[in-house]
Amino acid sequence: MNKCTCGSSMCINIGESIQDGIFRWYVSYHCNNCGKNIEMDGSGVESIPKDIQALIIEQKGRWGLKSLSSEIKIKYLLRKILENYGNLDLPKDILYCGTQNQVKWLKSKLIEKGVAEKDLQIKKLEYRTEVAN
Ligand SMILES: [Zn+2]
Structure with a gap:
């Protein structure tokens, strides 16, 4: 790979x-043969390279954020928090999905913006979830 x-x-x-x-x-890569090291890091839920995100999800599972109250309100706020919200393939009833910490981070941002904690739920998703039409 x-x-x-x-x-x-x-x-x-x-x-x-x-x-x-x-x-x-x-992310860090290490070669046991020649000793070469490559390291990369960054901050921000949207700065993570897609392939790195996919590897973390493969190892630790795919997590989703669910709203128990108004989906419209949460979607509105997510569009304000994220630059690229809306281009995601999401399973039914899930408003955002990603790594566990990406979802946790978004949940805390939504709470900061006034959403009640009880209205938000973090859920572990099946690795291959059906995508809503
Ligand atoms: Zn090497």
């Missing part, structure tokens, strides 16, 4: 967290 310039395959280590209210991600 990830080949080093020397031809060996590289070990990959990935992670994500929330620190002081900021979503952070990192």
